[in-house]
Amino acid sequence: IFPIINKLGMGIIGGSVDDMVKAISEGHKAGKGLYAMKALAGGHLIDQLEESLNFVRNIKGISSVAVGMVSSEELELNLKIFNDEEISQDLLTQKAKPNKRLFILSLCKGCGTCVKTCPNNALSLENGKAVVDYKLCILCGYCNPVCPEFAIRLI
Incomplete structure (x- = not known):
């Protein structure tokens, strides 16, 4: 299952963040794998990167989080976040909004x-x-x- 979930609820149709968290919990209880989508709300939460990813990571039942990346620096940054490692200020300043419009x-x-x-x-x-x-x-x-x-x- 691929729920759209982020701390602002951007992209959720016909419900709220709380509604989606409840649906995720129900899916998890039913034995389904849940792969979170749009954790950064299409780049709108890039300035709150760690907080936003950790919000989704900490939802019980989420098996994985899809995060788009286009550079090795973004990959390195996301690996550090997901491995709970310390992140240098240099690496944090390299994050960027998506280039798509x-x-x-x-x-x-x-x-x-x-x-x-x-x-x-x-x-x-x-x-x-x-x-x-x-x-x-x-x-x-x-x-x-x-x-x-x-x-x-x-x-």
Whole structure:
């Protein structure tokens, strides 16, 4: 089972952090393996890296945590966190927000399907086109496949 879980609840559809923790507990009691997703809320919690990862790691029933990495420094940092090792300030300063962004192309016809699909209310319609609020977008990609015009890109 792959629950979306982070300390802010970003990306959780139809519930709260507490609801998801309860669901994780039920899955664990049923003997299921649980692989946590979006522990850093698509990069929004990068400035609270250790706290955010430890929040998810300490949820009873979580078997593993998916963490995206693109550099050997990020791998080294995450290994230190998951092995409860001391982390140098130099290594901490090398962490970075994800390089991906969500783009709405001019093909958008303003149907609003993506707006209704977004679990974080990061999309809205302005002047007949979808617009992204990057402060709310966690790069989950749920909006992409529902766009009938293929106007949404996660690059």
